[in-house]
Amino acid sequence: MVGAIATLLLMQLAGTLLVQFLRLPLPGPVLGMFLLFAWLAWRRQVPEALSRTAQTLLENLSLLFVPAGVGIVAHWHEVAGQAGRITVVLVLGAAITLVTTAWTLHWLLARARARGPRD
Amino acid sequence: MRLNAIWVYLASQPLLWLALTVTLFWLARRLYLAVGGLALCNPVLVSIAAIVCLLLLTGTGYQTYFDGAQFIHFLLGPATVALAVPLVQQLPVLRRSLAPLSVALLVGALAGILSTVALCWLLGVDGRTLLSLLPRSITTPIAMGVSDQIGGSAELTVVFVVITGVLGAAFGVPLLGRLVRSDPVAGGFALGVTAHGIGTARAFEVNEQAGAFAGLGMGLNGALTAVLIPLVVWALGLQGAA
Numbered sequence: 001m002v003g004a005i006a007t008l009l010l011m012q013l014a015g016t017l018l019v020q021f022l023r024l025p026l027p028g029p030v031l032g033m034f035l036l037f038a039w040l041a042w043r044r045q046v047p048e049a050l051s052r053t054a055q056t057l058l059e060n061l062s063l064l065f066v067p068a069g070v071g072i073v074a075h076w077h078e079v080a081g082q083a084g085r086i087t088v089v090l091v092l093g094a095a096i097t098l099v100t101t102a103w104t105l106h107w108l109l110a111r112a113r114a115r116g117p118r119d
Numbered sequence: 120m121r122l123n124a125i126w127v128y129l130a131s132q133p134l135l136w137l138a139l140t141v142t143l144f145w146l147a148r149r150l151y152l153a154v155g156g157l158a159l160c161n162p163v164l165v166s167i168a169a170i171v172c173l174l175l176l177t178g179t180g181y182q183t184y185f186d187g188a189q190f191i192h193f194l195l196g197p198a199t200v201a202l203a204v205p206l207v208q209q210l211p212v213l214r215r216s217l218a219p220l221s222v223a224l225l226v227g228a229l230a231g232i233l234s235t236v237a238l239c240w241l242l243g244v245d246g247r248t249l250l251s252l253l254p255r256s257i258t259t260p261i262a263m264g265v266s267d268q269i270g271g272s273a274e275l276t277v278v279f280v281v282i283t284g285v286l287g288a289a290f291g292v293p294l295l296g297r298l299v300r301s302d303p304v305a306g307g308f309a310l311g312v313t314a315h316g317i318g319t320a321r322a323f324e325v326n327e328q329a330g331a332f333a334g335l336g337m338g339l340n341g342a343l344t345a346v347l348i349p350l351v352v353w354a355l356g357l358q359g360a361a
Contacts, residue, residue: 008197015200025268025345027260029199030338036203046204054204057197058330061320062163062288063144064195067188068259069167069281073174074181075274085242089235089252090279094286094313095294096234097256101227101336102295102309106302108219 004053011036130179136187143169161289163317167281195316199258202319202334209331212304220308224336227312228343231256232351250357251275253348255283258315261341269352280315287314288321303329311336 014035016028024031040046079086129135147162147169154160174184185192206213213220232253239249250271254262259280266276291310292299299306299322307329310318315337323330352358 005197008200011200011203012196025261025264026342027199027258027264029196030258030261030341032196032200033203033206033334033338036200037207040203040207041210046207051204054201057194057201058205058320058323061198061316061323062148063141064191064198065163065281065284065317065320066140066144066166066170067185067192068277069163069285070170070174070184070188071181071274072167072278072281073171075278078272078275079248079278082244082248085244086248086252086279088242089238089244090255090282091286092238093231093234093252093255094283095290097227097231098287098291098294098309098313100230101223101312102298102305104226105219105223105308106298106305108222109216109302109305112216112219 001049001053004047004050007036007050008032008053008057011039130177130183133187133190136184137190139173140166140170140188140191158289158293161285161321163320164285164289167285195259199316202331202338205323205327205331206335209328209335212328213335216304220335220339223305223308224312224339224343227309227336228340228347231313231340232344232348236351236355236357246357247271248275250352252279253352254344255279256313256315257341257344258337261345265345265348269349270358281317284314284317287318291318291321292325299325299329304332307332308336311338312340315341 011032012029013032015030015032018024019026019028019031144162144166147160147165150165151157151160151162170184173179174181235252235255236249239252244252247270250269251266253269253271254265254276257265257280259277262276262280263273266273287310291314292306295306295309299310303326307322307325310322310329311333314321319330319333319337322333
């Protein structure tokens with residue numbers, strides 16, 4: 001497990017350093033994700049320990065957003081005046097994005113499948 | 120008086136808020152399972168609400184709370200990197216669906232940005248708030264950077280990002296109906312594009328494939344939106360509005 005944690009942290013570190021030096025508009029961990037993906041795709045196999053550690057982390061992913069979410073107490077006064085309007089934008093905006101993306105992809109995948117499976 | 124002394128001591132320790140965050144989340148998840156996965160009882164939503172109430176009741180500042188909770192917050196980095204693992208296991212599907220995924224990503228990213236601009240104009244939301252709202256669908260660290268760059272408030276953006284994530288996680292699956300289960304690639308991808316990491320966490324609860332594609336949607340949308348938003352702001356002349 002220590003090896004798996006080291007792998008994750010090193011990829012995050014590599015991503016963060018690359019972002020710093022190349023001035024990329026991306027956060028380090030997201031680039032770290034692409035780096036780990038490239039490495040695993042090249043190896044064509046995921047080490048057992050890494051697979052287990054990743055699964056444990058991702059099963060509890062929701063918990064990790066709680067501290068940032070509580071931050072709403074610190075900024076409430078800034079939005080209190082237009083809270084109702086902002087809520088409408090957030091709810092409708094999320095619904096539009098979600099439905100548009102899901103149905104576009106669903107339709108395109110179905111069309112690709114209908115044109116004949118090549119494999 | 121004795122009890123008060125104990126509270127004063129505990130409240131100054133990072134351990135108290137760390138322990139409370141984990142415990143309340145655990146209880147919230149049990150509640151969520153007990154009510155049969157009712158969207159309104161989403162564990163992220165419930166535990167945030169419970170902690171906010173606790174902070175307000177005890178007069179504790181956010182900084183004091185975050186001193187303890189930052190240990191959990193830090194794990195977001197390694198967890199984001201870990202998203203590569205389920206994704207690489209989906210490599211064959213990914214290869215086969217590259218073109219549909221790219222088109223859906225572009226459509227979804229533009230729908231997110233343009234719907235926000237249109238709704239803000241319709242409802243008369245002021246310029247700086249609009250700029251802070253634009254990156255609401257992308258993962259926190261990218262959203263903060265983008266918000267700063269276009270003249271929004273990074274702190275406000277974080278709040279909008281989390282609310283969007285919680286909304287997507289709570290109502291995404293019911294809103295898409297059977298689609299998430301019958302087509303986990305499309306349903307999961309949309310959850311990631313709309314509701315970033317929180318949506319991805321929810322997608323993993325549906326199934327592994329939905330989670331993997333949600334993680335992909337989150338990562339790709341973060342990268343694309345970081346480029347698209349400044350372009351749209353410039354094209355529509357929104358910067359002057361702030």
